Amino acid sequence: MHASSDHKPMIICISSGKGGVGKTSFTVNMAAALAQLNKKVLLIDGDLGLANVDVVLGINVRHNLRETIEEGRDPASILVEVPPGFQVLPASSGVPEMANLSYEEQIFLTNTLEGITGRFDYVLVDTAAGIGDSVLWFNNWAQTNIVVLSPDPTSMTDAYALMKVLNTRYDRREFFLMVNSAKSKKEGQAVFDNMSLVLGNFLKIKPSQLGIMPLDNSVAQAIRNQRPFYLTHPESKASRAISEMAVALSRL
Ligand SMILES: Nc1ncnc2c1ncn2[C@@H]1O[C@H](COP(=O)(O)OP(=O)(O)O)[C@@H](O)[C@H]1O
Numbered sequence: 642m643h644a645s646s647d648h649k650p651m652i653i654c655i656s657s658g659k660g661g662v663g664k665t666s667f668t669v670n671m672a673a674a675l676a677q678l679n680k681k682v683l684l685i686d687g688d689l690g691l692a693n694v695d696v697v698l699g700i701n702v703r704h705n706l707r708e709t710i711e712e713g714r715d716p717a718s719i720l721v722e723v724p725p726g727f728q729v730l731p732a733s734s735g736v737p738e739m740a741n742l743s744y745e746e747q748i749f750l751t752n753t754l755e756g757i758t759g760r761f762d763y764v765l766v767d768t769a770a771g772i773g774d775s776v777l778w779f780n781n782w783a784q785t786n787i788v789v790l791s792p793d794p795t796s797m798t799d800a801y802a803l804m805k806v807l808n809t810r811y812d813r814r815e816f817f818l819m820v821n822s823a824k825s826k827k828e829g830q831a832v833f834d835n836m837s838l839v840l841g842n843f844l845k846i847k848p849s850q851l852g853i854m855p856l857d858n859s860v861a862q863a864i865r866n867q868r869p870f871y872l873t874h875p876e877s878k879a880s881r882a883i884s885e886m887a888v889a890l891s892r893l
């Protein structure tokens with residue numbers, strides 16, 4: 642099924658349950674960081690939300706996934722390259738809302754996606770908020786699941802709800818937690834410890850800690866500039882956190 646059978650990408654899905662927690666910021670900057678480590682990176686935007694990847698990176702989309710498939714063209718032609726050299730499959734190019742597809746169409750799209758992803762080292766999927774079908778589908782498709790959460794209590798309950806569904810319905814039990822918008826290392830660690838305790842008590846799951854990302858002005862600024870902060874503010878606290886997490890991911 643893969644474009645080259647000897648090479649399998651690491652498919653990483655990024656979700657949070659709640660919206661506005663920092664999935665898109667994290668994913669875009671992680672893509673930039675992995676690309677700078679000379680990895681071949683594809684970012685799939687699974688969310689046509691407000692500040693989606695097209696908007697955050699100022700991408701213009703020319704082709705559409707469905708028309709590409711119907712015309713039998715190379716699906717890779719809908720990928721858009723952005724600095725420092727990673728590829729994006731934009732949501733506005735028709736990234737599938739699986740719930741609206743027949744079983745045959747789902748298989749077809751899975752094969753198409755796998756044909757594209759085979760050429761990459763890392764595939765990062767930025768998902769929509771909530772626990773809708775496409776969020777669950779992408780989480781199941783990926784072998785690595787990153788759950789982004791913030792110190793906000795509703796973010797913690799929504800992240801828990803997501804992991805509970807993935808665990809009880811799909812038997813997923815390995816989760817990497819990324820605590821975002823932490824005012825201090827201590828606060829970030831407390832959020833991780835809390836979530837870890839709840840997951841252990843109720844689901845018998847022991848999550849891994851991917852990292853803690855500080856609350857940092859450069860993150861919001863970068864969204865306004867439509868450029869990753871990892872490139873515009875490489876010395877920021879947020880960029881340093883991304884760097885450490887990129888190294889951690891590349892060692893998995
Ligand atoms: N670490 C952070 N520090 C400061 N602001 C942040 C941080 N992470 C995210 N934000 C802000 O939160 C908002 C939502 O982020 P976004 O990545 O779009 O979330 P999501 O994709 O989960 O909806 C953005 O305006 C972004 O600038």
Ligand SMILES: [Mg+2]
Nearest residue numbers: 664665690692
């Ligand atoms: Mg988003």
